[in-house]
Amino acid sequence: MDHAVLILGSLFLLVPLLMVLQTTTTPDLDTIKNGPQFVIGNRIDDNFMAAMFKASGFSGENTGMRMLMNSMILGIGFAVGKIVIGMMAAYALVYFRLRFATFAFWLIFTTLLLPLEVRILPSYEIAQKLGLLNTYTGLIVPLIASATATFFFRQYFRSIPEELVEAARIDGAGPVRFFIDILVPLSQTMIAAMFIIMFVYGWNQYLWPTMVTTDEDMYTLVRGIKQLTQDLEGTSIPQYGRANMLALIAILPPVLIVIFFQSWFVKGLTESDK
């Protein structure tokens, strides 16, 4: 019974997922009549096809494939953008003798305390006035500055030995060369960690995509699922099977990203000399 707690914990996390999986195999009528069941039905392929390729709106453009692509663009653009901006900001803060570097750092740092929701109206207005509604730019750029990434990269850069910087200076590496040749390769593990965190964070964005996208072909998965359960077209029974299938599909990419980068992450941490 050594592992009782672990087993209980795993069940706690897995059972809801299994219930979702079960729902995707069952006809929606059974689900609404009987609630959760143990029976595995035969609707999994129908639900999968519906979730991925059937549009639910008026324009016929918000298929699962389309939303998956939009979410991918948002997740990757969000993560890459945050890493690039965070790294460059941290580089400036750590390595350049800026007069107000500490002040600037604290200014950036305090924005950590303000969630998106606080500034969402002005952000929306700016995006709207710039004509960024229903564009990928509008979806990604207003969220891209990251205090978290800047903070983590700053702490990481400060742990890099001063002598390495000096050796590079003597070796004739200018600021740009140093950044690209030394700092970026050294930060690999940090970049991987940030990518995991930021991709998942971006992928799961709900409020901002809901506000800036009104065209159905710009919908992301997370907001599309919500749309689906409210969809009353054709039948008055909510499409539980299809919506849950889409939810499962929405879980997969973040899970894969974590699994893929984790091996990198661990390798980087276990390698000596860092």
Add this chain to the structure above:
Amino acid sequence: MAQVTLNNIRKVYPNGNEAVEPLSFSIADGEFVVLVGPSGCGKSTLLRMVAGLEDISEGTLSIGDSNVNHVDPAERDIAMVFQNYALYPHMTVRKNIGYGLKNRKIPAAEIEKKVQEAAKMLNLTEYLERKPSQLSGGQRQRVAMGRAVVRDPALFLFDEPLSNLDAKLRHQMRIEIKALQRRLGVTSIYVTHDQVEAMTMADRIIVLNAGRIEQIGTPAEIYHRPASTFVASFMGAPPMNLIDAQVKDGRVVIDGDTPVADAQGTGAVTMGIRPEDVEIGPTCDMPFTIDIVEELGAHRLLHGKLAGQDFTIHIGKDVAAVAGPIRISINPDAVVLFDAETGVAL
């Protein structure tokens, strides 16, 4: 190849702390100069000013014929070896050595040729594809040397390069660095707090204390004719014995009346004598009490009291000694006298 001249170089930090007082010296082409001193004496700051990693507050620095006060480190034609090697951890040995050349836009074929030459010189050829983390301390130090050598600079700068190695390896690398410098004939400045490194490697030693030059001289001059009690006690292991003494009637006397050597003047002085310039034997003229005998194999150190003051004697392995009273005599030619107040040699 170049001569290096420091003219009234001074370093003051913004907080008003004067790390290096105005000092001047010059280093001849091909000379190996060691800056030695205790922690915080300003030796590293001085080296970093020569390297261009630290701004020079006042004074002028020239390498070769040109003033380099405001020249970027990369343009000073110098190479530096750091205490912690400062190798790029993500690059192979080959890339580490070649990185400085690559940044100077030297064609890849020529870089490869030079890297091969440097690797051969330092016995690193078989490690070229390895990363620094896969090398031992001594090998990493060699890679750091390779990175300096490959550039063929006018000046080598060493910042305590051996202090992270164990004693045996340090001894070996000391010889290797010295031999390499001889072979290449590159002017070198070497910073260390280890007086053995200073003695064994230097053509000329500069002893620094609290941001000031205490003495500049060859290792022999520094050792036998220290310019101050600081130098006398800093250089040599065990250090020079420093004994309170008086000058009376043209002679140095300790303990009231025992004359040791001839001297001019009168009054209190500090007398310095190296432990090996003392003889022991029954016919000698001074009483000495041995407290502890340190057996070092090739020789022995006798620690005890001379006229009530701590004193160390260095004797050969063939001379027997046990704790207790003996008689000693001091070689008068080896005696160095210092002002009792200021510690400056008379």
